[in-house]
Amino acid sequence: MPSASQNLYALLPQIGELLERESIRALERRYSRAAVIEAARTVVAEVRREIASEDCDEDFVRFRIGHLEDAVQSRLEEDMRPSLRRVLNATGVLLHTGLGRAPLSPAAIQHIAEVAAGYCNLELDLSTGERGRRDDHAEKLLLRVLAIKSSQPAEDLMARYAAVVVNNCAAATMLVLNSLAESGEVIVSRGELVEIGGGFRVPEIMAKSGATLREVGTTNRTRLSDYERAVGPNTRLILRVHQSNFRMEGFVERPDLQALSAMAAARGIPLFEDQGTGCLLDLSDYGATPEPTLAQSLRAEVSVVAASGDKLLGGPQCGLLVFERRFAEAIRANPLLRAFRVDKLTYAALESTLRSYLLGQESQLPLVAMLAATAEQIRARCEALAGRIENSGLRVEVVQVESVIGGGTSPGALLPSFGIALTHPSQSADQLSRRLRAGSAPVLARVTDDRLILDLRTIAPEDDTTLESALRELASHE
Numbered sequence: 001m002p003s004a005s006q007n008l009y010a011l012l013p014q015i016g017e018l019l020e021r022e023s024i025r026a027l028e029r030r031y032s033r034a035a036v037i038e039a040a041r042t043v044v045a046e047v048r049r050e051i052a053s054e055d056c057d058e059d060f061v062r063f064r065i066g067h068l069e070d071a072v073q074s075r076l077e078e079d080m081r082p083s084l085r086r087v088l089n090a091t092g093v094l095l096h097t098g099l100g101r102a103p104l105s106p107a108a109i110q111h112i113a114e115v116a117a118g119y120c121n122l123e124l125d126l127s128t129g130e131r132g133r134r135d136d137h138a139e140k141l142l143l144r145v146l147a148i149k150s151s152q153p154a155e156d157l158m159a160r161y162a163a164v165v166v167n168n169c170a171a172a173t174m175l176v177l178n179s180l181a182e183s184g185e186v187i188v189s190r191g192e193l194v195e196i197g198g199g200f201r202v203p204e205i206m207a208k209s210g211a212t213l214r215e216v217g218t219t220n221r222t223r224l225s226d227y228e229r230a231v232g233p234n235t236r237l238i239l240r241v242h243q244s245n246f247r248m249e250g251f252v253e254r255p256d257l258q259a260l261s262a263m264a265a266a267r268g269i270p271l272f273e274d275q276g277t278g279c280l281l282d283l284s285d286y287g288a289t290p291e292p293t294l295a296q297s298l299r300a301e302v303s304v305v306a307a308s309g310d311k312l313l314g315g316p317q318c319g320l321l322v323f324e325r326r327f328a329e330a331i332r333a334n335p336l337l338r339a340f341r342v343d344k345l346t347y348a349a350l351e352s353t354l355r356s357y358l359l360g361q362e363s364q365l366p367l368v369a370m371l372a373a374t375a376e377q378i379r380a381r382c383e384a385l386a387g388r389i390e391n392s393g394l395r396v397e398v399v400q401v402e403s404v405i406g407g408g409t410s411p412g413a414l415l416p417s418f419g420i421a422l423t424h425p426s427q428s429a430d431q432l433s434r435r436l437r438a439g440s441a442p443v444l445a446r447v448t449d450d451r452l453i454l455d456l457r458t459i460a461p462e463d464d465t466t467l468e469s470a471l472r473e474l475a476s477h478e
């Protein structure tokens with residue numbers, strides 16, 4: 001084969017010659033000359049490697065050499081495409097960490113755009129002209145919303161609690177443990193030493209915070225008396241962790257939040273709840289199993305509570321930390337707060353999200369719209385879409401499915417829904433799934449029993465036409 005290879009190398013153009021070709025020079029007007037040179041070199045080097053690897057036959061190599069100009073163009077398009085792209089979520093998982101959790105409301109998006117385009121009063125009090133705190137933008141609003149949701153006078157709640165915003169719930173938890181329990185002990189039930197999606201492990205956060213974990217009870221049962229016996233001179237906090245992503249059944253017991261809070265108060269130990277979901281909604285309004293809410297935490301008078309902004313709250317990624325004012329100095333003066341702080345875009349999105357709750361306009365949050373969509377409405381959209389792609393070459397069927405709320409809600413938090421099941425005469429569901437992900441509008445779906453299932457609950461109705469185009473693109477491909 002060496003002589004054949006030698007001949008093939010001779011067919012490759014010089015880079016300089018390739019760059020002079022009309023179609024390549026046209027690319028320089030869209031991309032930079034440097035980018036075009038880089039792409040041409042990469043593409044030619046690829047073909048060289050193909051010639052060297054003897055498993056490419058001569059016809060293939062000649063074909064590649066004949067299409068170098070197209071290859072340079074494709075390479076540039078691929079390199080210049082943003083890495084972070086919009087995808088359509090047809091998985092039926094409303095809060096999908098891999099897909100960025102909660103989509104934001106139009107009001108939040110507009111607020112982000114306004115704040116991002118120019119300067120803003122992030123740390124400036126406009127009435128005095130003096131330096132302000134960035135948390136002022138969220139603190140009062142959050143406490144007002146919590147007051148409404150927990151049916152308490154706002155003044156009372158504000159007199160008792162303060163709040164800060166950090167990067168996520170994991171950061172909020174770290175900040176509390178480090179600010180209030182460094183070098184001391186934190187009592188936790190063995191049933192709550194959990195790992196939450198994305199590698200959040202309670203014992204590891206605890207170790208990094210400098211606090212010592214004091215485990216009580218057993219995996220399935222922890223009683224109030226277990227906590228009481230563990231309280232000692234070094235106890236700084238009792239930690240309660242929402243058992244978000246799993247469910248224990250059978251011979252299980254743990255004190256309810258109210259009882260734990262009363263016991264902690266009687267012993268003079270603050271109760272810190274890692275609430276997780278940030279839920280302010282009554283999920284039973286949407287036909288799902290209710291989840292513990294932030295309002296319940298405040299009614300139980302926990303001393304400190306941490307939650308995510310982008311789970312059931314339906315806002316941007318952030319961690320909300322509400323704490324009794326006696327801890328304000330310890331938390332605000334901790335350099336970790338500086339390290340965990342969020343930017344102006346997060347405050348803009350959070351403020352608009354909270355304002356939707358304050359105005360009773362939760363339905364403007366995409367998460368709430370997805371929860372509220374009825375199975376019948378989703379079925380009608382599935383049928384319309386199925387009708388439009390019926391003759392495309394894909395076999396289409398409308399099927400009953402169950403959407404999953406996800407994002408730290410109990411695994412039983414399901415909603416009846418409808419979806420489109422796709423099969424192809426010559427391609428497996430996995431192949432369809434891969435191609436749908438790689439399309440110009442990437443779509444994520446699930447594969448069940450060798451069928452590709454697209455749950456329309458997690459697709460906004462205004463995106464149905466985009467989904468239709470993606471399915472046509474899928475069908476048109478042989």
Ligand SMILES: *Cc1c(COP(=O)(O)O)cnc(C)c1O
Pocket residue numbers: 168169170171196198200241242243244274275276277307308309318319407408
């Ligand atoms: C999701 C969750 C976390 C982690 O939240 P992030 O905002 O992703 O850091 C921590 N604790 C509980 C109980 C959770 O549900």
